[in-house]
Amino acid sequence: MSTKIAFIGLGHMGCPMAANLMKAGYEVSGFDVAPAAIEAATALGIPIAESAGSAAADADIVITMLQTGDQVMRVYNGTDEVKGLLGAARPGTLFIDSSTIAVDDARRAAQLAYDAGHRAMDAPVSGGVVGAEAATLAFMVGGSDEDFAVAEPVLQTMGKRVVHCGESGLGQAAKVCNNLILGISMIGVSEAFVLGERLGLSHQALFDVASNASGQCWALTTNCPVPGPVPTSPANRDYQPGFAAALMAKDLGLAARALESTGVHAEIGMLANELYQRFAESGGADTDFSGIINSIRDQSEKGAA
Numbered sequence: 001m002s003t004k005i006a007f008i009g010l011g012h013m014g015c016p017m018a019a020n021l022m023k024a025g026y027e028v029s030g031f032d033v034a035p036a037a038i039e040a041a042t043a044l045g046i047p048i049a050e051s052a053g054s055a056a057a058d059a060d061i062v063i064t065m066l067q068t069g070d071q072v073m074r075v076y077n078g079t080d081e082v083k084g085l086l087g088a089a090r091p092g093t094l095f096i097d098s099s100t101i102a103v104d105d106a107r108r109a110a111q112l113a114y115d116a117g118h119r120a121m122d123a124p125v126s127g128g129v130v131g132a133e134a135a136t137l138a139f140m141v142g143g144s145d146e147d148f149a150v151a152e153p154v155l156q157t158m159g160k161r162v163v164h165c166g167e168s169g170l171g172q173a174a175k176v177c178n179n180l181i182l183g184i185s186m187i188g189v190s191e192a193f194v195l196g197e198r199l200g201l202s203h204q205a206l207f208d209v210a211s212n213a214s215g216q217c218w219a220l221t222t223n224c225p226v227p228g229p230v231p232t233s234p235a236n237r238d239y240q241p242g243f244a245a246a247l248m249a250k251d252l253g254l255a256a257r258a259l260e261s262t263g264v265h266a267e268i269g270m271l272a273n274e275l276y277q278r279f280a281e282s283g284g285a286d287t288d289f290s291g292i293i294n295s296i297r298d299q300s301e302k303g304a305a
């Protein structure tokens, strides 16, 4: 008998992920509250349940791919009108939340699942919509060894790398730490390119040096914020994402929350969060996060005027 998977949240990421599970032979039942998401999923042949609860009722595994921790809590617990996933699922169902949410929320969600007699893992991803479509996502997973053994082959069908980071919440911890590095390094690379411009250094010359020297990093060599040196980077297509600045702002907001709650003295991380919130709020939200270079250049021009 094939494994039955309920997939809740069929948005940009969830829809192609659910489609890849079906391609791998899993029996999938999907649900989303947005008509457009249901339409897109139906077009890919994903069966749609009447409600999240009915998708979960006979599932072995429930995967959620939602926007926020509040949404995860609401779908897990239900509301006065709508039965929650935890109440609808059979005891012992494995809950995998792949949404990017706060570490504390992930731990709370897992505890709610355990208290209801289920199993739970946090398994956020990196790799974006392209990775979701190509089944090349990286999964960062938190939960017990026993549950990881069940989840791993399922996650492998949607990704190319699945790392067990430790107990509940540590998948989200890995995600937030990685994106803190990414946000900070993109600002650093962007500031260096604008400084290079001011000093008369060509983009290509700076790239050729830094990409082979100690400045080398993903923000430079894969997602280079200036057009030219890396033809596939979003800068070459007017900063169409890629990884939208709104999502970077969201992830750095989660990082700032985690930095505060753990008491880490992280001045650059907190400042990177502020800069990305400002960039997203002032029109950059839907552009690639590397577009922050334009804001740095604009600010520099204002400063010079």
Ligand code: NAD
Pocket (backbone or CB within 6 Å): 008, 009, 010, 011, 012, 013, 014, 031, 032, 033, 034, 037, 052, 065, 066, 067, 068, 071, 074, 075, 098, 099, 100, 101, 125, 126, 127, 128, 129, 242, 243, 244, 247, 250
């Ligand atoms: P999205 O907004 O496209 O999809 C989320 C879906 O959840 C929406 O279709 C929404 O209608 C649905 N939803 C909300 N409440 C619901 C409910 N109560 N019941 C059923 N469905 C509900 O978002 P996305 O881009 O697919 O991202 C999903 C998660 O993955 C986010 O946490 C995001 O931060 C993370 N993520 C996204 C990317 C990316 O590039 N898009 C990359 C890595 C991680």
